[in-house]
Amino acid sequence: MKLSRQLKTDLTGYVFxxxxxxxxxxxxxxxxxxxxxxxxxDWNYTQGFGNIQWNGGVNFVxxxxxxxxxxxxINTIVFAVTVVPLTAVLALVLAVVIDRFCFARLPIRxxxxxxYISNVVAVAIVWxxxxxxxxxxxxxxxxxxVETPPQWLGDYTWALPAIIIMTIWSGLGxxxxxxxxxxxxxxxxxxxxADIDGAGEVTKFxxxxxxxxxxxxxxxxxxxxxxxxxxxxxxxxxxxxGPGTSTHVLVYYIxxxxxxxxxxxxxxxxxxxxxxxxxxxxxxQWRGQKKxxxx
Amino acid sequence: xxxxxxxxxxxxxxxxxxxxxxxxxxxxxxxxxxASIKLPLDVMQLPIKWIPDYFYIENYKQVWNIxxxxxxxxQFGLAYYNSVKIALINLAGSVxxxxxxxxxxxxxxxxxxxxxxxxxxxxxxxxxxVTLIPKFVMFNWLGLTGTHLTLILPGLVTITxxxxxxxxxxxxxxxxxxxxxxxxxSEIRIWAQIMVPIAKPGMASLAMIVFLWNWxxxxxxxxxxxxxxxxxxxxxxxxxxxxxxxxxxxxxxxSSSALVPVFIIFLIGQRFFVKGLMAGAVKG
Numbered sequence: 001m002k003l004s005r006q007l008k009t010d011l012t013g014y015v016f017x018x019x020x021x022x023x024x025x026x027x028x029x030x031x032x033x034x035x036x037x038x039x040x041x042d043w044n045y046t047q048g049f050g051n052i053q054w055n056g057g058v059n060f061v062x063x064x065x066x067x068x069x070x071x072x073x074i075n076t077i078v079f080a081v082t083v084v085p086l087t088a089v090l091a092l093v094l095a096v097v098i099d100r101f102c103f104a105r106l107p108i109r110x111x112x113x114x115x116y117i118s119n120v121v122a123v124a125i126v127w128x129x130x131x132x133x134x135x136x137x138x139x140x141x142x143x144x145x146v147e148t149p150p151q152w153l154g155d156y157t158w159a160l161p162a163i164i165i166m167t168i169w170s171g172l173g174x175x176x177x178x179x180x181x182x183x184x185x186x187x188x189x190x191x192x193x194a195d196i197d198g199a200g201e202v203t204k205f206x207x208x209x210x211x212x213x214x215x216x217x218x219x220x221x222x223x224x225x226x227x228x229x230x231x232x233x234x235x236x237x238x239x240x241x242g243p244g245t246s247t248h249v250l251v252y253y254i255x256x257x258x259x260x261x262x263x264x265x266x267x268x269x270x271x272x273x274x275x276x277x278x279x280x281x282x283x284x285q286w287r288g289q290k291k292x293x294x295x
Numbered sequence: 296x297x298x299x300x301x302x303x304x305x306x307x308x309x310x311x312x313x314x315x316x317x318x319x320x321x322x323x324x325x326x327x328x329x330a331s332i333k334l335p336l337d338v339m340q341l342p343i344k345w346i347p348d349y350f351y352i353e354n355y356k357q358v359w360n361i362x363x364x365x366x367x368x369x370q371f372g373l374a375y376y377n378s379v380k381i382a383l384i385n386l387a388g389s390v391x392x393x394x395x396x397x398x399x400x401x402x403x404x405x406x407x408x409x410x411x412x413x414x415x416x417x418x419x420x421x422x423x424x425v426t427l428i429p430k431f432v433m434f435n436w437l438g439l440t441g442t443h444l445t446l447i448l449p450g451l452v453t454i455t456x457x458x459x460x461x462x463x464x465x466x467x468x469x470x471x472x473x474x475x476x477x478x479x480x481s482e483i484r485i486w487a488q489i490m491v492p493i494a495k496p497g498m499a500s501l502a503m504i505v506f507l508w509n510w511x512x513x514x515x516x517x518x519x520x521x522x523x524x525x526x527x528x529x530x531x532x533x534x535x536x537x538x539x540x541x542x543x544x545x546x547x548x549x550s551s552s553a554l555v556p557v558f559i560i561f562l563i564g565q566r567f568f569v570k571g572l573m574a575g576a577v578k579g
Contacts, residue, residue, distance in 0.1 A: 006406070012482045013405025020396035021411070023452025028418050031429035038428070045432070094313065101309040108310075110565070111317040114324060117561050117568075119511050121529040122550035125536055126327045129338075129543055136326065169320060230422055233513040237533060251424055251514075258428050259518055271425040279420055 039269035045262035059269035069270065071245040072253040075160060079249060080228035082164050083171070088220055090168070091175030096209055098176070099183050100201075109180060113173035120170070124237040127166045128153065131238075153239050159247045163234050171227075175220050182216040183209075214293040218285065225281050229274065250274055324554070331355070331547035338543040354548040367538075370523055371549055374531035381443055381527060382509035385450035389505050390498050392452050397460025398490055402472055403482065412461075415454050423514075431518055445519035446527075450509060456501050463497035464490065499567040503560070510557060528553045 042055045063069040094112070098105055115123060131137050131152035141149040150158040186209070194204050210217075232251040235241060241248035241256075250270065258267035325345065330338045332350045355361075360368045399405070400412050434445045467490065475485045491498075513529045520526055526534070535549050561568055 009403060010405040010407075013399045013403040013408060016399035016403060016482075016486075017396040017408075017411065019392045020452050020457055023392065023449070024415065024418075024454070027430065027449035027452070028421070028426060028454070029414075031426035031433065032418065032421055034429040034432070035425050049436075094316075097309060098313055101306055102313055103306060103310045104314065108314055108317045110562070111321050113561075114321055114558065117507060117557050118324075119529060119532070119550075119553045119557065121511075121513055121532045122327075122553045123323070125532060125546060125550055126323050128536075129330075129547075130323060130326065169323075172320070226422075230424065233529075236513075236517070237536075254424050254427075255514070255518075258431070264428050264432070268425075268428050271422065271428070274422055275420070275425055278422060282420065 035268045035271065038265050039272050041265040043265040045264050059266050063270065063273070068245060068248060068253055072248045072250045075246070075248055076229055076231070076250040078160065079164060079231060080225055083167050083228045084221055084224045087168050087171055087175055087224055088217060091172055091179055092213065092217065095176045095179035095183060096205060099180060109173070109176060112176050115170040116174040118170070120233040121237060123170055124234045128238050131162055154243060156243050156246045159239050159243060163238060163247060166234060167228070167231065171224065175224070178220055179213060179216055182213055186212050218289050218293045222282055222285055226278055229278055327547045328551055330543055331551045333544050335542050335544050351544070354544045355552070358545055358548045358552060369531070369535060370526070371531055371552070373524065374526045374528050377443065377525065378510060378527040381446050382506050384447050385509050386502050386505045388451035389453045389456050390502050393456035393460045393501060394491060394494060394498060395486070396457045398464050398486055400457070400461045401464035402469070415457060419454050427514070427518060434519065440519065441521055441525070443525060446512065446515055453505065456505065459501055460494065460497055463494055467493055496567065499564065503564050503568045506560065507557065
């Protein structure tokens, strides 16, 4: 029997993607569908499979009256809305300045990049110690003349900012690297023309560099938004959501609801809220990019 | 002349300023390393003595339990082995599956490939937290909890990797494959002997981000690994801090041990690393 050419191509193609498809089905698609189903139940894991009770969309209504959830959501938003723009602006300025006015560019970039590739747990542990009442941060503030320095991670007001500072520190190098790789493809002739016209550095930065790099900024803003909304490890290690609910974030609540209280249904519905937020942010930014991203 | 001298001075000043900033960014690491070779009481001593009078290497011996130095064995060596094992298996697995599928999606014109690829892209937006709970339930049901398969099996296939390799193969000209076909080479031979050698830079980028993801994977390890024999470095480190919270020096020695290999790998392969990070900014 002779197979037709197209059928042979089809079979070859399927053989090539088979291992990939199996992994995708088992660990992405099936869990996704399962997650969506249990998000409409009040299933508690300790009750076993037999007791999965359909409760319609009750979870999705109930959570808005749950102070832990609303506080987590607000904290996550505050976290992301602070981390994302600060990282982007700092990284853009640093990348441009390093590229144009610095010697030893590579060592400088590598130093900034080190926190990003570091094990998040090791990094969080080091920062816990640095924020401790005997640590360098407290010491620094004392030296400036503050008599009662904040308790940082133990302080209701300062805990979230403390984690935000650490997150910006750890992610900055990544954004600098990405900006740097885009800067190398900036059109030189345009800058030369600007030089002839007598444009200053600041003018060139705002009129040329910022618009030219806007696609990169767009990419970075979307990806750092997504990763900021998924912040978990620093919270789990440094504050466990406390003090009070001051650092309680969405993924931390999903984790505790599912694996400390075994409220699988409720946790699953929260994870879908996270998806809806990420999806909306990406969509809105995608729509909005036409206004500020120039190619 | 004076203009260029002024420029040079400006450059030096800016380098000093930015260099100083970059230096403050590695201060936490310097503090960590410095604390890792101190006696416990000296760690929090003020002002900070960056280079201690005596290098207390005993800390590392205790962490690694070398020569029975540890008062309590933290099994850090085992955690290290587990982390390396899982990272390498997933690295090999995901590079293989991604290279195979990426090639097929880019070059083999089988029916349904657009539909399947679109499905892949659609799920890229799903955060990993969504599938975490079902995976936990599934692994319990299959009796896989208490093994490393809980971290290995899902790690063998990455959508980002498939996407990255597909992009890579799209740039390879079709003529290469067609002329090999004319010579009678089978598809798998074309893949193995022509395409894989071309794709090596892409594979290297992918390998580095997969290694990094696995080495730093915390949430999955926290959920799936339920006893000390299975612990990976991130989990082992958190246990460390819970059990010996006052022994900052030991905690810092353990943290230093966890960070060094990644720095070395990164320095060797930073060229591939940055490319891979562009593609794999978001884990998935």
